[in-house]
Amino acid sequence: MTSSRASRVGVGLVMGACASMSQAADTSAIFSTYFNQRADVNFVEPYRGWSRAGDNFEQVVTSLIREARSSLDVAVMVVTLPHVAQALADVAQRGVRVRVIMDNSYRRDWSALTPDEVASLSAEDQELWAEVDTFVDADGDGEVTEAERASGDVAFILASAGIPVIDDTEDGSKGSGLMHHKFVVVDGRTVLTGSANWTHSGFFGDIGRPSSRGNAENLVVVRQEQVAQAYAQEFALMWGDGPGGQRDSRFGVRNGMRPAMTVNTPDGMVQLQFGPSSATKPSQDTTVGLIDATLKSATHRVDLGAFVITDASLTDTMGLWPQVG
Ligand SMILES: [Ca+2]
Numbered sequence: 001m002t003s004s005r006a007s008r009v010g011v012g013l014v015m016g017a018c019a020s021m022s023q024a025a026d027t028s029a030i031f032s033t034y035f036n037q038r039a040d041v042n043f044v045e046p047y048r049g050w051s052r053a054g055d056n057f058e059q060v061v062t063s064l065i066r067e068a069r070s071s072l073d074v075a076v077m078v079v080t081l082p083h084v085a086q087a088l089a090d091v092a093q094r095g096v097r098v099r100v101i102m103d104n105s106y107r108r109d110w111s112a113l114t115p116d117e118v119a120s121l122s123a124e125d126q127e128l129w130a131e132v133d134t135f136v137d138a139d140g141d142g143e144v145t146e147a148e149r150a151s152g153d154v155a156f157i158l159a160s161a162g163i164p165v166i167d168d169t170e171d172g173s174k175g176s177g178l179m180h181h182k183f184v185v186v187d188g189r190t191v192l193t194g195s196a197n198w199t200h201s202g203f204f205g206d207i208g209r210p211s212s213r214g215n216a217e218n219l220v221v222v223r224q225e226q227v228a229q230a231y232a233q234e235f236a237l238m239w240g241d242g243p244g245g246q247r248d249s250r251f252g253v254r255n256g257m258r259p260a261m262t263v264n265t266p267d268g269m270v271q272l273q274f275g276p277s278s279a280t281k282p283s284q285d286t287t288v289g290l291i292d293a294t295l296k297s298a299t300h301r302v303d304l305g306a307f308v309i310t311d312a313s314l315t316d317t318m319g320l321w322p323q324v325g
């Protein structure tokens with residue numbers, strides 16, 4: 001599955017430090033980075049059982065989830081991986097407060113769709129349905145049993161564990177289809193973020209396509225309370241009072257302007273900012289402005305990996321580079 005919606009909402013996390021590179025969780029490092037396409041480490045994919053190069057994102061995510069002692073705030077556009085849901089259920093069952101926010105377009109009872117409903121989905125959604133179906137109808141007989149849902153259906157596993165889940169209709173709207181975050185805050189002290197949705201196609205590749213190893217994606221873990229708290233505050237704006245109750249959840253531009261913040265750590269500096277911003281705000285105050293200022297601060301080299309770059313001010317900035325050398 002491609003990420004055609006990847007550019008709609010910007011979250012800028014610009015790291016000034018050289019992050020550590022390790023497969024195993026290094027709980028002493030402030031910054032840890034992971035890449036599912038890196039060539040220098042190998043792992044066995046948990047669902048297809050294939051040995052391959054890259055970091056095992058699911059292991060990174062579930063290990064971090066299992067570290068939680070008090071709270072887990074998960075804001076991820078789409079989650080389909082049963083092992084992740086099971087890890088969330090396990091920590092909830094030992095008393096950790098787990099809260100989950102997803103995008104309304106992807107928070108569906110996928111396994112309950114009729115063949116006609118599946119046929120009417122977009123091609124992108126059909127791929128996602130097929131992924132969920134592979135997990136949920138584990139024996140592939142076309143019938144979904146209660147036992148199959150209990151082991152393979154994320155929505156069912158979270159609901160069974162009593163984990164509250166909201167999406168961006170919780171503000172009383174029809175939903176924006178733009179809850180594009182992929183982060184989890186652990187105990188208010190550690191945050192994992194990155195480019196990948198928590199799906200098989202995001203972490204490992206399209207499950208039914210043997211040649212697929214997935215889009216090139218990254219995860220970043222930051223063990224620094226100020227950074228984690230910035231994400232916790234973003235979560236709190238979206239969560240409001242949670243499911244039902246008041247309509248005090250806020251999404252997208254209704255979150256108001258959150259300025260860029262800078263955090264200095266012993267291992268380097270982090271600048272971060274949450275989008276989107278209202279179109280009436282000056283560009284330099286937005287995530288685009290933060291990225292642009294970071295690009296302009298380069299003196300001799302920029303290594304840039306992006307799925308798509310459409311913003312004219314950023315391409316203008318890069319267009320100047322050949323002239324400045
Ligand atoms: Ca079945």
Ligand SMILES: [Ca+2]
Pocket residue numbers: 170239240241242243244245246247248249
């Ligand atoms: Ca509410």
